[in-house]
Amino acid sequence: MSTQAARVAVIGAGWAGLAAAVELCAAGRQVLLLDMAHQPGGRARSLAQGDLLLDNGQHILIGAYRDTLALMRRVGASPEHLLHRSPLTLRYPDGSGLVLPPGPALLSFARGVLGWRTMPWRDRVALLLQASRWGLQGFRCDPSLTVQALCRGLPASVMQALIEPLCVAALNTPADQASAQVLLTVLKDALFGPRGSADLLLPTAPLQALLPDPALAWLQQRGTEWRPGARVQQLHRLAEGWQVRTDEGQDDVQGVVLACSANEAGRLLAPHAPDWAETAQALRYEPIVTVWLRNPAHRAWPEPMLALQADAQAPAQFGFDLGALGGPANTLALVISGAAPWVAQGLPTTVAAVRRQLAQAFAGRSEFDWDDAQVELVAVRAEKRATFACTPALQRPSADPLPGLRVAGDHVAGPYPATLEGAVRSGLAAARALITS
Incomplete structure (x- = not known):
């Protein structure tokens, strides 16, 4: 096999792909990292909103995320400085x-x-x-x-x-x-x-600073080839390894970590493992909607995160005081998980319901100064495929469908739901399996 073919391709630069790439690179492998997006992070990334940098959703970490925290430290992102820890x-x-x-x-x-x-x-x-x-x-x-x-x-x-x-x-x-x-x-x-x-670990910096940007910098300093905006069109099996084909050409590699979405992985593996592809593409998804509001008269909340009473008229389950977490002042992020009914009603209806919910929750409470007429909508985003629907006895695709290829992502078979920790653990496991094989 040629020197070029001795590389390992990691397809997808979300948290699973980055974890796999770091593990492979640390083991001395030459890594080719590709992603159809132009920035790393996958579904846990930061996006510009006017003059603000807002995450695509408000993520919560907990103290049990031992592999995520260890990976952050490994690439130089200190959890002690980037996460607010509290019981x-x-x-x-x-x-x-x-x-x-x-x-x-x-x-x-x-x-x-x-x-x-x-x-x-x-x-x-x-x-x-x-x-x-x-x-x-x-x-x-x-x-x-x-x-x-x-x-x-x-x-x-x-x-x-x-x-x-x-x-x-x-x-x-x-x-x-x-x-x-x-x-x-x-x-x-x-x-x-x-x-x-x-313990709750709430980000005090944009998600990009927690892992995607530090991990990419760490990888590039060690020779990883990063190709943003490159969608893999086909995977072709070789006698010793795989050929990765994009619009820009093809690369022969010794192994592949497929760390893209379940649907994208299913598309690429359908010619090689049709049963696996069918299982991956049969997953159903639950959306998450995040609403950002700016309250000019805002007073700091007693906790940076508050739980909210949610029902058929009140969508949000949690609210975050971003100013208390090092973010934009007077700005709140309201999170609606399991948001399919609200997505169906439309985002304007959802935003109006959130505003009514907060006005009612804070009514008559001196510690909250809430005048809805003065509250400004900063942004609203819906991640329609935020996570797979975590239903009983769910059949999830395996991590090892073919020789020389491992799948990573929070959707692969395992005991955990779709979380950052689940993604990181799957990436590490995929890389270690290729290394030992």
């Missing part, structure tokens, strides 16, 4: 909500629930008993169960204030449709993992 807090504008104190995870959860003064005592006990049962069962359940079915015995107050917000935040799928097993896995790693696993 898990689901506080609502009226002051109610769950706040976990610092300490070992199990003790912290128990103390937090027992101290949840706005939750009826019986409901707190019911939550602790149910969490104990989940733990005794090894956080395993019938894979066909939805989150709603799993939690059927819990009080409605616990479902509304805790389970449903956690479910939609972690799985981006409503509780009556979401996989109970995947949520249990998330709870095990976060609420019942090592000390600090449940």
